[in-house]
Amino acid sequence: MELALNILCPHSFPLHEVLNNDLAIRRFCPARMEQEQQQQQHGSAPSPIQYGWEDETEALLETDQHSPSASEVDQFVDSFFITDHEDVDHFSEVVPFQPDDHRFEDRDIGSLVGDYDNGYGDVMIDVDRDIQFMGGEGLGEQDKFMSGSPIDQDDPVVAQETALASPLEGSGGHGVDQGLHLVHLLLACAEAVGCRDTQLAESMLAKIWPCVSSFGDSLQRVSYCFAVGLKSRLSLLQSNGNYGNGTGMLTPHGRGALTDSDPRPFSREEKVEAFQLLHQATPYLAFGYLAANEAICQASHGHDRMHIIDLGMEHTLQWASLFRALASRPDGPPKSIRITAITSGSDSLDDLSHLETSLKALADEAMSVGIYLQFQVITDPPSPLLFSRESLNLREGETLFVNSIMKLHQYVKESRGSLKAILQAIRRLGPTLLTVVEQDANHNGPFFLGRFLESLHYYSAVFDSLEASLPRGSPQRMRIERVYYAEEIRNIVACEGAERMERHERADQWRRQLGRAGFQAAGLKCMSRARMMLSVYGCDGYSLAYEKGCLLLGWKGRPIMLASAWQVPANNHAPSSSSSPL
Numbered sequence: 086m087e088l089a090l091n092i093l094c095p096h097s098f099p100l101h102e103v104l105n106n107d108l109a110i111r112r113f114c115p116a117r118m119e120q121e122q123q124q125q126q127h128g129s130a131p132s133p134i135q136y137g138w139e140d141e142t143e144a145l146l147e148t149d150q151h152s153p154s155a156s157e158v159d160q161f162v163d164s165f166f167i168t169d170h171e172d173v174d175h176f177s178e179v180v181p182f183q184p185d186d187h188r189f190e191d192r193d194i195g196s197l198v199g200d201y202d203n204g205y206g207d208v209m210i211d212v213d214r215d216i217q218f219m220g221g222e223g224l225g226e227q228d229k230f231m232s233g234s235p236i237d238q239d240d241p242v243v244a245q246e247t248a249l250a251s252p253l254e255g256s257g258g259h260g261v262d263q264g265l266h267l268v269h270l271l272l273a274c275a276e277a278v279g280c281r282d283t284q285l286a287e288s289m290l291a292k293i294w295p296c297v298s299s300f301g302d303s304l305q306r307v308s309y310c311f312a313v314g315l316k317s318r319l320s321l322l323q324s325n326g327n328y329g330n331g332t333g334m335l336t337p338h339g340r341g342a343l344t345d346s347d348p349r350p351f352s353r354e355e356k357v358e359a360f361q362l363l364h365q366a367t368p369y370l371a372f373g374y375l376a377a378n379e380a381i382c383q384a385s386h387g388h389d390r391m392h393i394i395d396l397g398m399e400h401t402l403q404w405a406s407l408f409r410a411l412a413s414r415p416d417g418p419p420k421s422i423r424i425t426a427i428t429s430g431s432d433s434l435d436d437l438s439h440l441e442t443s444l445k446a447l448a449d450e451a452m453s454v455g456i457y458l459q460f461q462v463i464t465d466p467p468s469p470l471l472f473s474r475e476s477l478n479l480r481e482g483e484t485l486f487v488n489s490i491m492k493l494h495q496y497v498k499e500s501r502g503s504l505k506a507i508l509q510a511i512r513r514l515g516p517t518l519l520t521v522v523e524q525d526a527n528h529n530g531p532f533f534l535g536r537f538l539e540s541l542h543y544y545s546a547v548f549d550s551l552e553a554s555l556p557r558g559s560p561q562r563m564r565i566e567r568v569y570y571a572e573e574i575r576n577i578v579a580c581e582g583a584e585r586m587e588r589h590e591r592a593d594q595w596r597r598q599l600g601r602a603g604f605q606a607a608g609l610k611c612m613s614r615a616r617m618m619l620s621v622y623g624c625d626g627y628s629l630a631y632e633k634g635c636l637l638l639g640w641k642g643r644p645i646m647l648a649s650a651w652q653v654p655a656n657n658h659a660p661s662s663s664s665s666p667l
Contacts, residue, residue, distance in 0.1 A: 279533040303548040314578030359568035373522030376648030379611040388484040397492030398426035412454035472510035497588040508602035525644040529588035604651035606634030
């Protein structure tokens with residue numbers, strides 16, 4: 086029986102109770118405990134716990150004399166597995182998608198869009214057309230895409246996977262005992278790496294490689310990605326001695342001082358392809374675009390001149406849908422829209438050239454629906470000084486919107502203070518709306534093992550959802566996992582300091598951060614639209630929830646993505662800005 090990693094288990098063994106405020110991580114590491122027992126028998130003191138990164142230089146490991154029994158460890162590891170069980174109690178209002186819902190029989194999503202009235206006249210986001218536009222293929226090709234195709238061994242990504250494959254490749258799923266053993270090994274290796282015990286970490290990795298597989302079931306595949314991340318972190322630890330000097334540290338996109346075991350850097354074309362495949366195979370990206378565009382559309386009523394600041398813009402896939410929706414407003418389309426694209430500050434000339442080409446094509450698309458579009462690209466690194474009226478060329482009479490799709494977490498850097506400063510600078514601009522879409526996960530804790538455990542839970546759910554959409558032998562799934570998600574996992578596991586960019590936060594943390602910066606939740610009114618969007622993907626297991634102003638998309642009860650809209654209270658607006666609360 087094929088297993089998937091458990092994605093949420095709050096009532097049987099909550100993660101925060103397991104860690105008990107980051108108590109001794111050796112509690113979950115039988116190998117480390119065995120080593121310490123051997124040292125004690127021989128009269129030698131256990132090697133001290135050392136930390137080699139800025140976040141934990143002053144962290145004191147809590148001494149816990151309790152040696153967990155095998156059943157306690159198994160209970161923790163067992164929380165990673167599910168067998169036809171979904172725990173959805175985390176969601177306050179879970180709205181699961183039912184693929185056999187009679188409302189969707191013999192009807193296409195386009196007709197549903199036409200029938201649905203959300204209280205805002207004819208302003209609609211055409212989900213069907215969005216899928217076709219972004220993927221470059223019509224929905225008629227979707228079934229062919231989802232069914233997969235034979236693996237092309239000449240494909241560079243496939244060839245790389247084959248070269249790095251473990252002996253278990255192609256062997257199919259494995260049992261509960263093997264899965265428990267694999268998770269034990271991962272935790273033991275992560276603990277050893279976190280304690281800078283390179284000898285023990287190497288021995289654990291040697292045991293992990295025969296158990297993981299990039300062609301296997303979802304547990305083997307996600308474990309393979311985490312093993313690569315652990316190997317990268319261990320290699321950097323061995324070469325640098327510690328984290329914090331910046332030498333040889335992985336870059337935000339996983340590049341840098343690569344070891345022989347590291348995969349090659351992926352090209353821009355490969356990353357773009359993986360991004361589009363992810364959009365076709367799962368609703369995670371479409372969910373964020375739909376929620377943000379609906380909020381902008383609703384807040385734009387009565388405004389003829391709009392200025393959208395897009396944070397960390399890398400492509401234009403979000404905006405054609407918005408322009409079509411704006412063109413269908415009862416009061417007519419806006420006379421003009423300006424888009425200011427703020428890049429990451431580290432984009433290559435080739436990346437910027439492709440972005441400008443895409444923006445020109447987007448301007449033609451906007452003109453076809455009667456909207457005049459102007460754009461500018463800012464390549465300066467994001468900072469509070471950048472978010473000024475002069476730097477962004479803000480103009481009187483324009484309605485300002487700020488949009489962030491999975492980018493704000495990269496502004497956290499080594500402390501949340503940097504994010505707060507940028508959010509406060511955005512608030513001083515007086516935007517009508519700030520739309521935020523993020524991964525709903527806690528990958529920014531100060532302790533390495535805590536981040537490792539949380540990310541293992543999170544990405545196990547993602548990989549499980551991919552396997553539900555794409556067959557195990559699908560080269561499309563392989564590209565998504567290897568080019569897109571494996572790079573994220575590697576950044577979370579291997580990098581520290583300024584190089585660790587994937588600092589995802591939970592919805593509650595975003596509420597606190599945005600609230601402290603002076604924003605208040607505007608609420609989202611697109612639950613029905615999001616449910617129709619899920620019907621396009623035709624895959625059971627996804628669920629929606631609305632919780633404290635945030636719309637959450639989950640897989641089998643585990644939150645994966647969050648979408649929210651924020652506004653500045655009327656008495657806090659900049660005097661010269663225009664606002665229109667939702």
